[in-house]
Amino acid sequence: MADLKAGPDELVEGADAAPAPGPKGWNSREYGAGFFAKLVMMALVNALGVYVLLAAWRAQSWWVLGAMLVILLALDYVYFSKRHTIPAKYIAPGVVFLVVFQIFVIFYTAYIALTNYGDGHNLDKGQAVAAILSQNEKRVTGSAAYPLTVLTRGDEFGFAIISEGKVLVGTEDEPLTEAAGATVAGTRITAVPGFGVASQQEIFANQQAITNLRVPFSRNAEEGSIRTQNGTVGYLYKSTFTYDAAADTMTDATTGTVYTATSHGQFAAPDGTVLPTGWRVLVGFENFTTAFTNDQYAGPFLRVLVWNLVFAVVSVLSTFLLGLVLAIVLNDERVRGRKIYRTLLLLPYAFPGFLSALIWSGLLNEKFGFINQVILGGVNIGWLTDPWLARLSVLGVNLWLGFPYMFLIATGALQSLPGDVKEAARVDGAGPLRMWWSVTGPLVLISTAPLLIASFAFNFNNFTLIYMLTQGGPRFGDTSAPIGATDLLITMVYSISGVDGSAAKNYGLASALSIVIFVVVAVIAGLGFRQTRKLEEVI
Structure with missing residues (x-):
């Protein structure tokens, strides 16, 4: 086509055309398909937010209403304001989820840890008074x-x-x-x-x-x-x-007994008897004191903590070492059928962890298990009923479940090593052991150290394995608390909370122990990452 000679206000064929004119204030680039997609998504978000606002209004949950209103206004401002860049629009959802599902959960757990929330203290004071009156009607x-x-x-x-x-x-x-x-x-x-x-x-x-x-x-x-x-x-x-x-008292008309409200959220008589229905109040650090000083919890807590640390450390070391050895062997090109071996080694990782733990629980059954009855010829070994054998069984099953993951990451780390570094070491005369100790090992450790720390945090809170395999048993005989030899802190918290019906519900104490778990994992993870950075500086 022939070019059109255009004046200053005329269009030149082949040049970038200006946006097509539209209604006043309309810009086809600004209001294209992306804008309408954003409009639809934000309409859905606002619809969900309005639903939450109405539900909070009906339930008179004012803090939920206020928080939801702030989140909605903030999201609408970020996505519809021209002052915010593209990164802010990507970061906003993550920040919201972080606040709702992480920060809020941590602070709410800390708040519950400072209360007496649990059986007999589930209600606020007004509800507790109404419940006492209704429970004693004639x-x-x-x-x-x-x-x-x-x-x-x-x-x-x-x-x-x-x-x-x-x-x-x-x-x-x-x-x-x-x-x-x-x-x-x-x-x-x-x-x-x-x-x-x-x-x-x-x-x-x-x-x-x-x-x-x-x-x-x-x-x-x-x-x-x-x-x-x-x-x-x-x-x-x-x-x-x-x-x-006015007097904050509850009087039993049939006996004349006067019950006075206490600071612990109960109505108590002069002789010390209390009404079974109480209310939630702040009790400060009493739950933490109970966890570390009460004979029912203090002794078992320390034993569980030591076992928890041993379990997490041994689980990480054993699974990593086995996975690393297998990765080194199968990374050698001289091994035939490597793909088949690698596939077979990944099978334990392919099955759901809770299902594998249940299967192992049946295999290790003292009277009917396959291991005792078939492999060992009908002996009765208490793999899950003897405290030390139960711990050994837990570590063995976790090794079976965990080494394929370590095998995967070790294989990836070995295959990503730069060939020139290894070649330079060989030229300098490094043998196989020296090569591994000075070059391959440190490089593999640098790339896998963060994953090892994450694995430690996972195993420290490996609820599924313990609950499905032993349910924390066998139980300790020196305490009435539902705590056993293979309990981790997380399963101990679950039992103490009473959610499983094994004990009276005590959410305050369970929350206090959850905070302890959070602090322990955070400190160990922080120290681990610090050592990882030092290792990177050395290398």
Whole structure:
């Protein structure tokens, strides 16, 4: 084509064309497909954020609401403001996830460690007072019998009663309130807006849940609740306890005993007896003191800590040495069938760790295990019931599970070594041992040291192996705490927390021990990385 001679305001064919004109303020480069993709993604993010805001508002969780609002505003500002560069847009999601899933978790765990949160102390004080009043209710003698209808709303049950000619409706979480639009036939309520009327078959099938259901008569817990025994008549129940907010005392009307609120979140009588329901309070460093001084935890804690350190160190050294030896052997070009051998060695790594641990648990069973019954001819060796044999078994199984990973990283490190360095060492007369000690070994260690530190941190908290193989057993006989010979600190924390039902829940103490684990791993990892930097400087 012939070029067009253009003036200063004319287009020259072949030159970069300016963006096509559009609506006022429109720029096709600025508002292209990428902009609309960003708009869609941010719309989804904001929709999720608004959902969280509404949920936090309904739950009256103001700190969640505030944090979510700050995150949304910050993300919208970063992604829609022209002042921020591309790197900021890439960094923003990572920062949000770091704050939510790392920093928040650490600080919240530290907060729980300073409280008495656990069984008997799950509620705040207002909820605890209401629970005590409701747990000690008795039917009011001579109280009126209210015509009652059992209502349903999804999986939830509720009551509707007739009182002074009005229909009152409520559930376990919603006090009785007047229901507009309810229909009544004689003394039976036939329809309530927003609820279904339970049939006799439904009442019979859920008899236990309905007879245990209590619907608060009002928002004042001291006014009692409505309960029923047959699903047709309701009676007023009131607590035998009365709460004096001014004196902060709870009085048992049947015995006259006065329970006074304490700083440990309980109502206690003068003789030392306490009501079973308490509330969460800050207790300072009591959980840390308990972990290190209480006979129930202090002795086992130190034993578990020593075993935890030994387990992590031996696991890293044994798996790394075995993986490194195998990598050196199979890195030699003179070995035939290297690909087949490498594939076979990776098989333990290909199976899920928890499944392998369960299989080994069966193989090592004292009475029915394959190792005792078939390989060893029917002997009864307590591989998982004797404390020392159980520890040895744990280390052996972890060696089986862990060496393929070390074999992989050692193989990669060996194959990435620069050939000129090795050739120079050979020219200088270095033999195989000298070559390994002065050149190959240090270079491999430099590249694998960070992974070894990460492996130490992983094995220090190797919950899956311990829980699936031994569940921390065999248990120590000198403590009532659910702690055993093969427990690591992380499985000890799990048992003490009571999540598995092995003990009463004690989230405060478990959180304190979690902080200890965090500090130990952080210190060891920090020292390890420091030594790695020194090694790099020497090399």
